[in-house]
Amino acid sequence: MPKKIDAVAAERGLSRRKFGQEAALAGVAAVLGVGSVGAEATSAPVEHDLAGKDEVEARFQRVILQYGERLSDEEKTRIRKILAYNERLLQPIRSFPLENGQSPATGLKLYPDPARLAGEGHHAPAEFKKSDRKS
Amino acid sequence: MLSDDVLYLPIRQLAERIRRRTLSPVELTEAYLERSERLGPKLNAYVTLTPELALRQAAAAEQEIAKGHYRGPLHGIPYAAKDLVAVKGYPTTWGARPFAKREFDYNATVIERLNQAGAVLIGKAAMIELAGGLGYESGDAALTGPCRNPWNTDYWTCGSSSGSGAIVSAALAVWALGSDTRGSIICPSAWCGISGMRPSFGRVSRHGAMAIAYSMDKLGPMARTAEDCGLILSVIAGHDPEDHDSLPESVAAFPYPADSASATPLRVGRLTNVWNDAEPGLNQVVDGALRVMEKAGAKVSDVEVPDGPYESAAELTILMEATAAFQDLIHSGRCAELSDPLGRINGYASEQFSAAEYMQVQRVRTQLQQRIDALFDDFDVLAAAGQSSGASPLKAAPDAGLDEPIEQRAPDGISSLCGLPAITVPCGLNKDKLPLGIQFVGRALNDHGVIEAARTFQAHTDWHKQRPPLS
Numbered sequence: 001m002p003k004k005i006d007a008v009a010a011e012r013g014l015s016r017r018k019f020g021q022e023a024a025l026a027g028v029a030a031v032l033g034v035g036s037v038g039a040e041a042t043s044a045p046v047e048h049d050l051a052g053k054d055e056v057e058a059r060f061q062r063v064i065l066q067y068g069e070r071l072s073d074e075e076k077t078r079i080r081k082i083l084a085y086n087e088r089l090l091q092p093i094r095s096f097p098l099e100n101g102q103s104p105a106t107g108l109k110l111y112p113d114p115a116r117l118a119g120e121g122h123h124a125p126a127e128f129k130k131s132d133r134k135s
Numbered sequence: 136m137l138s139d140d141v142l143y144l145p146i147r148q149l150a151e152r153i154r155r156r157t158l159s160p161v162e163l164t165e166a167y168l169e170r171s172e173r174l175g176p177k178l179n180a181y182v183t184l185t186p187e188l189a190l191r192q193a194a195a196a197e198q199e200i201a202k203g204h205y206r207g208p209l210h211g212i213p214y215a216a217k218d219l220v221a222v223k224g225y226p227t228t229w230g231a232r233p234f235a236k237r238e239f240d241y242n243a244t245v246i247e248r249l250n251q252a253g254a255v256l257i258g259k260a261a262m263i264e265l266a267g268g269l270g271y272e273s274g275d276a277a278l279t280g281p282c283r284n285p286w287n288t289d290y291w292t293c294g295s296s297s298g299s300g301a302i303v304s305a306a307l308a309v310w311a312l313g314s315d316t317r318g319s320i321i322c323p324s325a326w327c328g329i330s331g332m333r334p335s336f337g338r339v340s341r342h343g344a345m346a347i348a349y350s351m352d353k354l355g356p357m358a359r360t361a362e363d364c365g366l367i368l369s370v371i372a373g374h375d376p377e378d379h380d381s382l383p384e385s386v387a388a389f390p391y392p393a394d395s396a397s398a399t400p401l402r403v404g405r406l407t408n409v410w411n412d413a414e415p416g417l418n419q420v421v422d423g424a425l426r427v428m429e430k431a432g433a434k435v436s437d438v439e440v441p442d443g444p445y446e447s448a449a450e451l452t453i454l455m456e457a458t459a460a461f462q463d464l465i466h467s468g469r470c471a472e473l474s475d476p477l478g479r480i481n482g483y484a485s486e487q488f489s490a491a492e493y494m495q496v497q498r499v500r501t502q503l504q505q506r507i508d509a510l511f512d513d514f515d516v517l518a519a520a521g522q523s524s525g526a527s528p529l530k531a532a533p534d535a536g537l538d539e540p541i542e543q544r545a546p547d548g549i550s551s552l553c554g555l556p557a558i559t560v561p562c563g564l565n566k567d568k569l570p571l572g573i574q575f576v577g578r579a580l581n582d583h584g585v586i587e588a589a590r591t592f593q594a595h596t597d598w599h600k601q602r603p604p605l606s
Contacts, residue, residue: 059484059487062487063483063484063486063487066483066486067483070468070471071480071483075476075479075480078476078477078480079480079483079484082477082480082481082484083484083487086451086454086484086485086487086488088541089447089450089451089454089541090447090451090492091447092444092447092543093444093447093448093451093492093495093496093499094495096443096444096499096502098495098498098499098502102498102501102502103498103501104494104497104498104500104501105350105497105498105500105501105504106350106494106497109379109380113376113383
């Protein structure tokens with residue numbers, strides 16, 4: 001019943017549910033050499049997918065090495081599917097064109113806060129003082 | 136005892152009665168507590184009720200107001216807080232079994248701000264365990280069991296702010312605090328038929344709130360109206376040095392109403408290439424809502440989301456950052472105590488991402504931010520359905536969606552990834568008599584814009600006044 005899943009897929013957690021279900025599809029896709037259905041990954045070359053399959057297997061082996069004793073056979077099977085899904089997520093990221101100078105959405109925040117040095121960095125509205133706090 | 140008509144009033148009207156002393160905060164609190172005790176368990180809406188604290192705060196509010204010290208529109212107003220924000224003296228469970236008995240000895244900054252405003256905390260709202268931080272498959276993934284939708288208790292509220300959605304929808308409190316990493320305010324608000332807002336990233340401090348994804352987590356209001364969201368945001372927004380990503384006060388502060396209203400017509404961009412899997416009838420409902428906007432003076436035209444791996448970037452960012460946030464749980468093996476089978480093992484898989492992959496995702500993210508921001512050169516807000524359908528049944532078919540593609544252009548995935556403000560408000564019912572929402576997304580920091588768009592819609596409709604058939 002696609003309706004239910006589609007609605008749920010809008011929310012991140014439900015994507016996680018779809019996650020497990022789509023992982024099975026991802027596994028099939030990898031075997032068939034079919035690219036990700038993501039908008040920018042549909043043209044991924046077959047060799048890329050084969051490499052992705054190898055990557056999934058390598059990551060799976062690392063999980064087993066580190067955590068295998070904690071996992072049931074069913075969970076191990078599921079881990080492999082999760083890794084396949086993660087690989088699907090990564091494919092359009094890998095194929096996204098980027099130049100060397102294009103920076104990440106991460107950045108060092110300076111200390112002390114430049115805004116504070118500029119005189120606007122009061123921590124809260126004037127009427128909000130920690131001494132006034134009540135629980 | 137106060138009638139349902141009173142308990143379903145928005146903040147503005149309740150606050151005016153409280154200010155004029157025609158409504159007692161104590162009486163109001165007692166009424167919501169009674170309703171919460173009676174209906175809350177049927178919905179699995181709360182983790183913890185805080186009646187002693189609530190009645191103490193309500194009595195203090197009543198006394199202060201009687202003495203002429205009125206603090207503002209949240210003074211004496213009962214609310215609930217998602218159980219991922221720390222409240223001193225009460226459990227803060229994060230909705231998860233490993234933390235069921237954990238207490239913090241301090242209040243989250245947002246709770247302190249609400250205390251300062253004289254708000255009345257009546258309980259900690261149920262939520263999906265770890266707000267879905269390690270993944271989950273169904274609404275069952277909660278310490279308190281599946282949260283039930285007040286519009287039909289066989290249906291889910293959506294998550295992860297599930298209890299917050301149910302509480303507001305069923306009038307167990309006036310409003311509730313939610314959190315949104317990727318749709319966790321927008322989805323339950325849409326499905327529960329309430330008004331829910333995710334503020335711009337960095338506007339509301341997350342100090343004392345559970346972290347899932349440091350670069351995506353936001354706290355925000357879930358309430359009856361867009362105006363209520365604005366009033367609440369005006370209290371909880373502001374710089375906090377305890378939150379690394381808190382915006383400077385000059386941009387974090389949110390005076391509401393805005394100092395000056397725009398004299399030009401609102402420019403609304405109708406997103407035409409999202410929700411390709413919308414349930415039958417949904418697009419017509421949204422089109423009808425946008426016709427209301429046009430009649431109210433807005434200029435509505437079509438626009439497409441540019442291509443891009445938005446959903447991949449959003450999901451990967453969450454998976455990677457959550458793995459760091461919950462590293463102790465993963466390494467210790469205590470993730471096995473989670474109720475959801477996926478949540479128990481997902482962290483092991485996510486740990487296999489590399490640092491280079493994380494940085495690559497964040498580099499792509501910057502480019503995607505720029506693509507989306509360019510849309511706001513022509514539009515004040517972008518509009519789409521709140522979700523692709525109404526609520527889903529609690530018991531889902533096990534093979535549903537097996538062949539579904541990744542929806543790269545889900546609107547709340549895009550706006551969450553880019554840290555943009557968004558609001559959803561009810562705009563109709565589907566064939567199952569379940570709420571449907573319309574959402575407005577704005578340029579970063581244009582929180583006023585999304586509220587004004589939604590407020591304009593609500594000024595000409597009464598969907599936000601509809602109540603679920605729960606008694």
